[in-house]
Amino acid sequence: MATLNDLLRASTRLDAPDREWLHLLVGDWQLISDLSFADLVLWVRRTAPEDPSAPVLTGGPIDSIQVGEWVAVSHVRPNTGQMAFYDDVVTRAAPPHLRTLIEDAFENQGVVRSPQVHHHDEVRVRDEAFPVSRAGRPIAVVSRHTNLGGRTPTRLELTYVSIGDALVRMVAEGAFPTMAAPSSGPRGAPRVGDGVIRLDADGLVLYASPNAISSIHRLGHKGAVIGTVLATIVAEVLSRSESPVDESLALVLTGRAAWRTELSSRSATITLRAVPIMERRQRVGALILSRDVTELRRRERELLTKDATIREIHHRVKNNLQTVAALLRLQGRRLPDGQAKTALEEAVRRVGTIALVHETLSQGFDETVDFDEIAVRGLQAVVEVATSEHQVHSTVIGSFGRMRAEDATSMAMVISELVQNAAEHGLADRDGLIEVRAERRVEDGDDIIVVTITDDGAGLPTGFRPGLAGLGTRIVTSLVGDLRGTIRWANREPSGTIVTFNARLRRIDRDR
Incomplete structure (x- = not known):
């Protein structure tokens, strides 16, 4: 299976910065998919690559795609709702009803919605398309496909979709993804299903999902969350806690920077991720994702304590064995030359060899050792x-x-x-x-x-x-x-x- 980079190099003339921008988008577009309750498909216009080292892709639907057609190079499904496409559409050409939509989004550099609802595998699907812009120009198009189902959306769903729409507009303007955002973090990074908070430009909580409210209450806050400044809530919680405070916490709580942090109180630990929401390059609010990682961090601490205990045991066993070897050595010095003295010297060497293994184990983090070091040191001794x-x-x-x-x-x-x-x-x-x-x-x-x-x-x-x-x-x-x-x-x-x-x-x- 070809990678995204292989597909981009084989199908387009996009330069390295443009390809990297698409990689950043695909690395973070699960967020948009989950907020939109929709499948997302990344499309690029197929051109003859200029790079002679570009991979040549053969086999499958991509063989029949002509230069100038739109080809799907990536696809993501929502974790929060029903999918629109059961089959993977990567390496396939855009069907006729989508081709016009994709072209309009690319040419007009805006979000375009199909006037009609289409049926796909007996599922009613609403199709939209928006450009992926970088440096003021479109480089690709993303189509969004929502399974309409048959029920009335809840307030939570409507709020999520509105936030997803804001992120879609940011992608069209070239304001998302964010280059400054951390690419990775500790285990327990928050997701849409874990908790969503919507802030205005001043940090006031406009909306908080039930999971987000629960995580804040577990920190120790007893009052209302919606209608309160998030930074004020956290400051009140931290005033009763002795846990260290991350220096980036203020940026995340106000939504002023795309960053991640972790917040601990006496009763709970939550991770937070901030995504500033921009309109015409002006910050109008922020999306805060939250996740209760109290149990996850507790298990990690237990593992660290267990590892430290095991290393300490190996260290003490090594010390005890060295003490035994020293006692045998002292006893051997009091004996005249003969079999008894030779036997004690051999016992000292054997005990020392076992002690060397425990010394190596006491310096590691698991019950395995790199035996090369033991072999060299033991041989020399x-x-x-x-x-x-x-x-x-x-x-x-x-x-x-x-x-x-x-x-x-x-x-x-x-x-x-x-x-x-x-x-x-x-x-x-x-x-x-x-x-x-x-x-x-x-x-x-x-x-x-x-x-x-x-x-x-x-x-x-x-x-x-x-x-x-x-x-x-x-x-x-x-x-x-x-x-x-x-x-x-x-x-x-x-x-x-x-x-x-x-x-x-x-x-x-x-x-x-």
């Missing part, structure tokens, strides 16, 4: 401790990527044990190199990582059998099993050892 008489270099090739905490702990322990064995036994009497290589891939929908650890030392002892080896090898075999993988030891030519193991990693929840 093991090599530095295990080799004191000979010069052993180490390197990590490839990327482990992110993995869940339970996989990271087992992976770190396996690598630590294998590197320790390579440094302590394979390179006990010589200089050398230990290389850790990681390769990650997807097999049958599973995330597989293959790790190869090589050294250029003495190689495996004669008659080596993993099942009869020492504690470290048995730990490695058990942990690789926990990772749902396999491991293989082999001699390396001309000298050294190569150990290859694979792990089937647990799936990471991308929505966390």
